[in-house]
Amino acid sequence: MITYRIDVADVHAHLYRVTLTVPQPAPEQVLSLPVWIPGSYMVREFGRHLSEVQARQGRTPVPLQQRDKTSWIARPEGRGALTLSYLVYAFDTSVRTAFLNASRGFFNNTSLCLRVEGREAEPHRIELGALPRGWEVATAMPADGPRAFVAADYDELVDHPFELGSFWRGRFEVAGVPHEFVVAGAWPGFDGDRLLTDTRRICEAQVAFWHGPQGQPPYERYVFMLNTVEEGYGGLEHRASTALIANRRDLPRPGVAAASDGYVTLLGLISHEFFHTWNVKRLKPAPFAQFDYTRENYTELLWFFEGFTSYYDDQFLLRAGLIDAPRYLKLIGKTVNGVLAGPGRKVQSVAQASFDAWVKYYRADENTPNATVSYYTKGSLVAMALDLTLRAEARGSLDDVMRALWAASDGGPVDEAAILAALQSVGRRSYADELAAWVHGTDDLPLQPLLERAGVAVKPEPAGWSAALGLRLSEGALSGVQVRQVLRGSAAERAGVSAGDELLAVDGWRIRRLDDAQQWVGAGLPFELLLARDQRLHTVRVVPEATPAATLLLSPADKPAKSAAALRRAWLGC
Template sequence: MDLVAYRITFPQPGAHLVHVRLELTAGGEICQLWMPAWSPGSYVLREYARNVRSIAATVDDAPREIRKIAKDRFELASQPGERIVVDYSVYAHDLSVRTAHHDASHAYLHPPQLFLVPEGYAGPFRVAVDLLPGWSAISLAADPARQERHSPGRFELDLPDLDALFDTPIEAGLLAVTTLPAPCEHVRLAVWGEPLPEFVLPRLARVVDQVERFWPARPYDHYTFLVHAAVGARGGLEHLSGSVLGVEPDWWAPAARRIQAGTLDRDDDSEAGVYDLLELASHELFHAWNVKRLRPLALGPFDYGRENYTRELWIAEGFTSYYDGLLVLRSGEISVKAHLQRLADSIARLRDTPGRLVQSLEESSFDAWIKLYRPQDDSPNASVSYYLKGSLVALLLDLWLRELQPSGNGLDAVLAELWRRGPGDRETRGPSTTNTYSYPGFRVDALEQILGEKSGLAEVPGAIRALWSRPTELDFTGLALLGLRLSEKPVQPGLVDPGFTILDRGGSAWVEFVRTDSPAERAGLASGDELLAARRQDGSWLRVRAARAARVWDHLQPGAPAELLVSRRERVSTISLAFAAARGAPQIERIADADLAARGRFEAWSGRRWSDS
């Protein structure tokens, strides 16, 4: 079969429809076309074919019936050598990093949602995009100089194989494109939406440099960040030679104001959004090694039509979540105090997730397809995020290794060795993904072997293995090794812990989640209840509104009888309970009288001086 070509046009921007023309030469009597059901890096079946609005075909310029034979497959009759043209439109109006989005200002072309592929065909492919007036385009191609072609009103991209096709998004629209300053001139930044302020670029470059120097070698020649900077944009998704970041413009607005006024302080809240951006970029870039190349066995080559199960996502995502913040710390682009507080916030979120004692990290990884990406009202009670708990297990492994081998590099050395024994000797810089996916991937026993070696124990103790194989409570007393102490901030006496969270629906307070074994659960409060009012027993009813619920709880006392007035399926009733006392938030502080050895270990771990703020 000759090269398969796609031409993308935008006939109705207001309708959010992307038109795709597929051209190919028939290789047999039946031509089947299929579309992926999911995107690598986002482990849930999204059934992208549901976005196909209309489809028609011609064979040698004559109309030919094309019919749907499965949820993600189409079929038409053909003869070898006939020229097939298939025209179809795709609805694209979900602003996320794992779906396509199109309006009058841009088109984010997420390949799994857009491209029907002939059955049995593995490449090469050509994608042409007809640009609207004023638009430019860019992709996540491994070798932009060879693969991308730019001309007035048109953008073309050559892709050698199927995995490259699905792994190379295109951004077309009103874009601001630049390169990062030295030493990261090989990194492009393409922003749609609000422009990034100038002060972000050198800071991002220092983070990128820190991530690249963490690993034994850089597995790409060029890297591209596609940034969606718009209200409602969220998340990130990794690709072989780039990543897509969704960020809110409000993230950097406070810091920009403080810089303009000359009053920026790295310890104040104005930097929080900038830290979020830097950690997001650090996370997705780290994935260029950990998960895109150094990956669990099941994650490549991919079966795009069904779940690809693995029990190691806690390594792929959890370890990456640990290092995304730690490498920002080592770059100097976050204060020590702010990083330690973010670490404490992670511990708090885990503490407030009862599912940590129900589901192991291996189970969480395996069930990602039906749990993490498809939460329901009891999810925090029944499951735990392999991102969150996986990152804290990475911290504990790092502390454990540094305690046993004080002169070693802890978990850093483990990942470096896992890289060397895995994809480290494969050339992955070119457009083809053949070498990348010739590495079969690893299982957890490969990690365990290196952990045993680096610890000096030869084997991983059962208590360590239980961190990921069982729903074990985590113990953070090992922070003392670094001269750090985990404690709870004192809480104001008399504050209550409701034991549930609420959603704001037009100002009304609706119960979102009820924590297991809380007084609220024992009293029968349920997700989906609307909270109308609350009172102390025999006191006055106080109207509950989402925006002022905390003020209502201030009128209640821990352990004292109280009542909630709730509406459930349009029936109003009262629920009697006694709230528990609120707990203080975890905090991590440096121990003032930590010895020199602990201070030295802190500096080796953090890349910062003990005296740094």
């Protein structure tokens, strides 16, 4: 069996030592580290963190040639076991790579475990060496002895992250299947019982959604791994676990009944990553049926796999009774306004954005909102538009489409034709025109009439002054007002404001927050803006738009028509 021994080599230098044993190696054995991790669509070059790579057979050194940035060739003598040893630098707190310090360890095996090319289909085993005093281990990989774990193949090996350290741990069951939640870095005294109860309600609702009230989930055990930090947010799905990062202040507190916005955001993240258990880990784009770990794996379907998951994440907070309909509509309104505020939505379709994720979404810069659209947010609105269309036509719902797609594909790879076929099966008509316009086009979605038809009032309200001027800023008492992004076609762009500028004064008055200037600048009137750029001062004249920018406020309509009221009850439960 291919075996990796992983030792905590030096917590202060943030180093793991990996010892890989390959029985019966090939005469020219190629070994390579992935350049990306499934679920995070960017080439991250994990191999740059490897050092001191050495090979031997017994006590005999084996020639080892580095072939490229991420692969090596070993030339052993005979079929005796080949052993490689190397160090891995691990100091990335994200969910995508590896981390190690004196209080915590975490790793994805894409960062630590070289792939033995030609042997990927064989069982792989991980053995953990001695850990610092008081440290525990959390992973969904099946145990194979004390601190030993086994995977059926390399794909499974790299789909099980590990959490190490002294962390909080809680457990619950769903449909008789054990679920575990571990939390690292939390303040003392957070409400762990509430976190478990709320997470269990989400899991129960999603398992029943996919498999019915008596159904079983497609795993034997599931682990949530949450790392709480001062500032952070994100998650990465795996076949039987998820790695999460969130603000520690967003954890629930004992005796506080109301769910804070931060806690609702955390629950939405938990819901999102758990829904991926089905929608991307099993249902998946056809090109992901067999991963190529050496390069980008392209698909135009992230609008479905990430976008539809983004629609259902907050939906399940509503269905599980963790938020009410007005709060849910507030979350939708935030998404709608975020999409409408980005000029890039008129430049790039969500299908194109999916394909370009490797070079655009994960490499955001000052021009990102002008050049691309998020397949998460607009994809979620495509899902909502399809759901409301199906419901309005009294032909089922998007729930039925998701389950039909699961059944037709046997929970496996799909393409856009399969999605269209599932839509047609449920809706009893073709939805090719909708997908052509909403997924492959760049026009805005017909959200307002769809929402109003569902008994939801859509009201415009003025946007914040900075947003109306086309500016996205970083503001603080110490850092001043820094321009992060300038939106295409905006008043700020016409005035000559650029990303990286520091805004100093408006009409001669020093500012620490740009919106403060509304106290002396007349509504809609031009003003002089003093800014610093490359150590030089510039004054520009800003002429606001004749029609100020607006955002949309969504709320349940007071007296909807009878048909709208029925649709709203079915959709929102109110």
